[in-house]
Amino acid sequence: MSITNHRAGRHFLQIPGPSNVPDSVLRAMSKAVVDHRGPEFPDLTFDILKQLGPIFGTKASIIIYPSSGTGAWEAALVNTLSPGDKILAFETGWFATLWKNMAEKLGIKVEWVEGDWRRGVDPTIVEDKLLADSEKEIKAVCVVHNETSTGATSRINEIRQAIDNSNHPALFMVDAISSLGCTEYHHDDWAVDVTISGSQKGLMLPPGLGFNVISEKALLASKNASSRLCYWSWQEMIDNNKQGVFPYTPATNLLFGLQEALRLLHNEGLENVYARHARFAQAARIALENWGLENLCSIPEEYSNSLTAALMPEGHDADNLRKIILEKFNMSLGTGLGKMKNKIFRIGHIGDFNELTITGTLGGVEMGLAIAGVPHKIGGVNAAMEFLSNQ
Ligand SMILES: Cc1ncc(COP(=O)(O)O)c(C=O)c1O
Incomplete structure (x- = not known):
């Protein structure tokens, strides 16, 4: 130039x-790369996982992928579902539509509720759709918390209530990619089964980290799901994370940045x-x-x-x-x-x-x-x- x-x-x-990425986060990421199997790495992993808990409102397992948010979605779907399974999803905007397209490419059937892109998911429709599903074919309800393409935030607590009212066993999956760190979020209290998120929005990091938070029910579903997967395997991540390491090379310097970003958020x-x-x-x-x-x-x-x-x-x-x-x-x-x-x-x-x-x-x-x-x-x-x- x-x-x-x-x-x-x-x-x-x-x-x-x-x-925008705060200067102290940029500086944290500019540190020298370290050995991700070296003696200091587990402390970094444990600290990050501990600090992430309150942001997701959870004590459940949190998985960090070196991926964009789309990767974290794929992880949520392939770990819990099998080709031929059905999900219930809602056209709240562009990102919800991408989720539908991905599910279909993975061989998952989508019961799609069309929308005008001017509002979030209507909890009464969730309840009606689940009540109508007498054969319990719907395996998951998939919702985008904050639809980044429209600026409408779905009311996750009310959608949870609607699922409970219908007494339906479907998993509840929520994309919190652009709500996390901006709007309160309660994975545990809202009984969300899989929360999906990414680094590049409220967490104030560059793109490159994807997250899944996994309930016990979702983990159980993952034992019976038959979608093919390797990179996205939850169990391998969970087993490795217990030792403070990862099954493959993590995005080391983004993790340095994440540690600092989490410190800033908790400090405020x-x-x-x-x-x-x-x-x-x-x-x-x-x-x-x-x-x-x-x-x-x-x-x-x-x-x-x-x-x-x-x-x-x-x-x-x-x-x-x-x-x-x-x-x-x-x-x-x-x-x-x-x-x-x-x-x-x-x-x-x-x-x-x-x-x-x-x-x-x-x-x-x-x-x-x-x-x-x-x-x-x-x-x-x-x-x-x-x-x-x-x-
Ligand atoms: C709500 C929502 N879901 C999914 C995505 C896709 O995430 P990515 O572009 O990181 O793959 C985005 C990206 O902006 C998003 O805002």
């Missing part, structure tokens, strides 16, 4: 993950971390409302702590707005995925974020709206600042 291409100041990475206090995300999400919504733009998520109880998706006024192209904001102000916003392409832009307020980060982000959006000629009322940022100054 020539010197004239230099852009002063930091790039604003305001997509809903990967999120998890309740404070979630309250901070809720507050910045509210600031984003206040700006949106004052601009006169519509939130894609239509259910207020399901507004996301991690991102806010704004619908563009008819005839205006969201990707053109994003392009202007990137070129003029060096800020990346999330694009509309799948059927939301060009219709929405997504503001990430996830991970390492403070009052001035959200104010700067919203300032970039307001300037971009004006330059792109998108009809809006000025003053969204002012309204957000007033909220942030007084709360």
